[in-house]
Amino acid sequence: MSQRHFATIAARAGIAQDSAHEAVTPPMYLTTTYRLKALGKAGAYDYSRSNNPTRDLLADALAELEGGAKAIVTNTGMSACVLALQLLTPEDTLVIPHDCYGGSYRLFTNLAERKRSFKLAIVNFQQGDWAERIQAAKPAMIWLETPSNPLLQITDIRAVCQLAKTLGSKVVVDNTFLTPVLQQPLALGADIVVHSTTKYINGHSDVVAGAVICADQVVGDELKWWANCLGITGAAFDAYMTLRGLRTLLPRMQQHQANAERIVAFLQQQPLVSKVYYPGLPEHPGHAIAKTQQQGFGAMLSFDLAVEPALLQGFLDALQCFTLAQSLGGIESLICHPGSMTHASMSAEAQATAGIGPTLLRLSVGIEGIDDLLADLAQGFAVLEAASQSGKPKGHSTGNLASDKAAAAVTDAGDTAGNKQEFSPSLSLSPALTALW
Template sequence: MTDAPGPRGAHLPGFATLAIHAGQDPDPLTGAVAVPIYQTSTFAQDEVGSTRAGYDYSRAGNPTRTALEQAIAAVEGGRYGYAFASGMAAADTYVRAVLRPGDHLIIPDDAYGGSFRLIDKICVPWGLTYTTVPLGDLDAVRAAMRPSTRVLWCETPTNPLLSVADIAALATIAHDGGAQLLVDNTFASPYLQQPLALGADAVLHSTTKYVGGHSDVIGGALVTDDAGLAEQLAFHSKSMGAVAGPFDAWLTLRGLKTLAVRMDRHCDNAEQVVELLTGHPRVGRVYYPGLPDHPGHDIAARQMRRFGGMVSFTVRDGQEEALKVCRRTRVFTLGESLGGVESLIEHPGLMTHASVAGSALQVPADLIRLSVGIEDADDLVADLRDALD
């Protein structure tokens, strides 16, 4: 990994410095400050079996993708990073690299719908078994562990109920049982939370979300500090081929540079939105880890820098009223996804989490999820107030 610049001695570069500089030295040929887009499928070789700088074919490696992989690893505090065509491609690659038919995994009982679909509809026919558990209940997690458990799959905060899990405690449970802890860090982003430092074996991201940050690129990433796991991820990434293309990697890398400043604005705005919602007579329950009465508040305060830009809430008059609120906003755009500069509103039960309908992971019918963007906070608060009135 290319070292980030910094003064000589013991000083270590901070998050924003790593995001801007790690893996991104000026181009040695031209001096270009921005990493070039190496839009090529193949690389010339001077001799049979030799390569220039280790590149021969872009599925195996591409300099633009390498820069992103080094940068995402650096900001997560890991040594090895891998960039994929989507978050689900990253998740599937991890599954194929780590699990085998007959293995068991534990997932949150309010997991992201896409992750649940991957496990329930694709991995189960392949021969895996799984158990859904509220990961905030450590006794329930211990009880769910089996001799065949190989992965404890964690989201924190979860999508869309924003449940919080104790990463360090889950790492201990997983490792005591001979399993790995995978943490989906998409909602928090590397700026707000670094699971590897808390004992996780691997970190998963949909870089489409906060890392990319502009709703203009699809991508995913895996980061680990374990050399053996990294070798398996590298092999499966190359062999399965669901890698990030050069232009997508470049867009994601550009987004990563401003992650720190964007996340602070997301958090600022979310806090003002939460203040409106908690005092509004038509709102039932507000899900946000920053609230003192949130069940995971103390854990979130301990393992997160701030509480994030995602907010969910219920309305008192049921699903139809929730759908009306989603239709009434003007600044919040009705749409799936999250983590972009623009604010989004959605109905998880009929949109992002439709795949869990009828399962143990079904979400409340009156639930609304907000991805709070970086617009002027006053405009966001006024928009929601109008939509609720």
Template sequence: MTDGFATRAIHAGQDADPTTGSVIVPIHATSTYAQDGVGGMRSGYEYSRTGNPTRTALEECLAALEGGRHARAFASGMAATDAVLRATLRPGDHLIIPDDAYGGTFRLIDKVLSGWGVEYTPVPVSDVDAARAAIRANTKLIWIETPTNPLLNIGDIAALAQLAHDTGTKLVVDNTFASPYLQQPLELGAAVVVHSTTKYLGGHSDVVGGAVVTSDDELAQQVAFLQNSAGAVPGPFDAWLTLRGLKTLAVRMDRHSANAERVVAALQNHPKVARVLYPGLEEHPGHDVAVKQMRSFGGMVSFIHADGEQAALDVCARTRLFTLAESLGGVESLIEHPGRMTHASTAGSMLQVPSDLVRLSVGIEDAGDLVEDLLSALD
């Protein structure tokens, strides 16, 4: 019998401590480990940059939740992103990215990797034909987010995975917005899943981290080599906090999604809202694909203010429960202006986001209170 998602989140990689019987994985706050003679590792650990038991427990749990054979934890989502890109790309290689990618991902590719001779083409994540047309002889990766940040567009993971297979490339899915509870990219054919574990996986806005999950043995070895060689690893307390967050991921995502649906319903009928961006809406162009590949539609909502940029900024400043802050995925609700905040690095590029866009990370507070807060700020 295969354990269900919530069971794996609580138990995978988290057996009771054999020494004390502790039901919670200990925080192994050590930098090094005693050895039984030169090269004689008594526990399989030698130095905590290379491996730490708390981090191992986190990695085993992450692999189980994404349905992959291998997981590696990193100090941030961008460190995880960087490791995948450096493991798979060389000067002269080409990759495809969404034309509304996360600003940090775009900055890394456009400002860092392009300086090393890596080329990229932005395409709409929802357009498989556009991705096919962008494939070159030197294309190595198709990199997508779904839903995208911040426009919440949907990519068809299975169709893009088939395209990657047909063209000898690899599909990488940033699964941060959906989490493994709502979406399983590896099961749909993706080669790699990347997370900012800072967001829904940690879930409490108290730890920064990232993860790479794959069933590709060779790629897993390359990522592990970079994890150790570059050293962008989470400390044991960071790993422990993320592992603690994973235990409640299923119940939190159910509440995030339910609250987001209430918020969307309220925004749809407001005269100051020109358009609501949420894949749960039947009129959303990616709705049918989202229904096919997601358990539910998540806690991220964006909307276009009918009165323009200044009005959007004013709403961000007037909320009481929605805190004006970057990041997302915590138990508390957040509001931000992507054009001035998380996606400022895309200004002047073809990935620039609308100036009248507001992004919400809908938390797990009482839904009625969140709706009242937004409506008050809009009025």
């Protein structure tokens, strides 16, 4: 781990490193190719898919922030996942958590089942037998997501890494939710960290990109080779924009988290909220572990509403500061319905197993004025309370969540599964969107 403070590393990423004209803010190298001085005498750069000065500045900063030996910047967060998986063979077993991000779940299951790229074992790290199940699987790689998306469950990174070393397994940790400001998995024993830098690292919802940071230089060099081979390295413009966002990472995370803590306290007082998922709460089952391996509890939280699913749309329509949208980690506040959005690619059964119900909502808390955010939520709850008392949904129907037929189907599905709430993506998405997500 670097001796410099996180704020210094982030704020000075690429600053005063221009060798051509001594520019304080580094220039953006949009060139695709570079002049060779002579045959067989290529310099550090020859083609930007392989190497690019702007992208390298970002990679160096991310490696220093995470305390890694090498970082590779990719063109999406999902391609960062794909890159890490290149270390596996068809004979290897990958262990994944049962409640990981829907896009990651889709990638892992389809590569294992349709492409036979590796064998797959799904483990619930919240159950007491997780270690025995991992030992039985004999994995080459263990994939962790902590806090998990969307239920913010906590996995003991250090304990998993200690077990992995006895098995000769590599541990990959998705650190997107917390960033290196709040959690450093490599320092806890992990081998690889992945990020969707689309989220908090960039922080402005205007770039799609990812990153892989490796503790070991040799592993990093191998994955850099694969990134060039597969053609999944990030673009110079995206790297430039991400560098600009990275420089304010620490103050952004501080404000994000401060706002989230106030919103959690507000939600706990709402009679129509049946449960709040946030590791900062003492009653959260992962609270004690989070305190030992994190430097804060982050700004992502979820909550279940104690209402019929048909009433959700009225609540969402009343919000003005929280935008209904995919993604997270930008300076703006977003609200998401995981069952029909981020985790729609999971089957109803998989969603139920993961604990994703039809009235679960996820918040990515932004940096707006907290009084405005609280007033916005209060307005939504006022509409929700009036609708629940009258027994009729408030707000216009968009065809997404407010359909009485869809709500009834969701309720029936939950009853069939032994009172576990399930949500079928096909009930709320058009066929085109169902195929996409």
